[in-house]
Amino acid sequence: MTSHDLRPLKGLPSMGVLNCIVVEDNNKQSALLKEYIAKTPRLNFAGRCDTAGEVFQQVTLSRADIIFWDIRLLDNRVMLRLRESGYYPIVICIADKQEQDKKETDMDVFSYLNRPLSFERFLSTISKIQDYLSATIYIHHARNKPFVFIKSEYKIIKVKFEDILFCEGMKDYTQIYLKGKSDPILTLNNLKSFSFKLPPEEFIRVHRSFIVSLSHIDSIARNEIYIGKKIIPIGDSFKDDFYQVIEWNS
Structure with a gap:
């Protein structure tokens, strides 16, 4: 590399x-x-x-x-x-x-x-x-194949950025929800620390407890984001930045 x-x-x-x-x-x-x-x-x-x-x-x-x-x-x-x-x-x-x-x-x-x-x-x-x-082992951004290795419990798991739907912070932990997976990956990084590992052009923080993948947003209504069956609130202090990014991509 x-x-x-x-x-x-x-x-x-x-x-x-x-x-x-x-x-x-x-x-x-x-x-x-x-x-x-x-x-x-x-x-x-x-x-x-x-x-x-x-x-x-x-x-x-x-x-x-x-x-x-x-x-x-x-x-x-x-x-x-x-x-x-x-x-x-x-x-x-x-x-x-x-x-x-x-x-x-x-x-x-x-x-x-x-x-x-x-x-x-x-x-x-x-x-x-x-x-x-x-x-953090490393983030590899080979063209068309970006991914990150994540330490979770006793495993090191390879996760493609394109598969991440959203991330939910839980104090000192972060739950990473993946496409096609019913259970999230739990990693011993708080949400702020884990955000450093995500490509900023693909992910955005919308709440103190949530980061979402822009490509996986299904719809937005009443300051809520819909990703599959999950409804994610947009925090008041994050609204301006979020809607500005949405405007840029409209």
């Missing part, structure tokens, strides 16, 4: 150097993060953004794998634009405890790095990313 077989910036970068950008308008905190990145093996500081409006260009230019993003500057529209363009870097949100509790976000935040920033907390967060990457 060559490096070209892996989709870039899907939350599953190659196991080489990980390019990092910082979205932070505080010079002191930005400099501190840059220092921590420089001190950590396999991390490369690829640039800084003072506003969310600069993120898309910086990610695409630097092919960033990780974004350290101040919670005050989070913008879900930027992440939607990245997903639609095939980019899905891992987002680490910078926040203190009060900010984290006060500002909920529907963005796929991988983890939070609490202020005041310390190198120990930073290394712990990077360790989580490395554990996540090593736990």
Whole structure:
């Protein structure tokens, strides 16, 4: 398998150097993060953004794998634009405890790095990313045959993306419902973590507990999605993004 077989910036970068950008308008905190990145093996500081409006260009230019993003500057529209363009870097949100509790976000935040920033907390967060990457065997995107290997109970199961109808999050687990199968596959990944493994042009999160395959939607009515006999609600905070994608594909 060559490096070209892996989709870039899907939350599953190659196991080489990980390019990092910082979205932070505080010079002191930005400099501190840059220092921590420089001190950590396999991390490369690829640039800084003072506003969310600069993120898309910086990610695409630097092919960033990780974004350290101040919670005050989070913008879900930027992440939607990245997903639609095939980019899905891992987002680490910078926040203190009060900010984290006060500002909920529907963005796929991988983890939070609490202020005041310390190198120990930073290394712990990077360790989580490395554990996540090593736990995922690989995603192979050979032309016309995209699939993922999923650890489920005592098995490693090969699942084609085209067979996934929808995914349902259950706290620390995700149920994956497949075409032609009565029982879902249960995997020890929460919904946000599992979303990193899905092609963003084929799947969309429509609720805190659901991700659906666009190609398997039968109909939409009264803010509900019908896939076979399953009725999936569209969450209020996900409506705008979902209907925008539907409009683009109409």
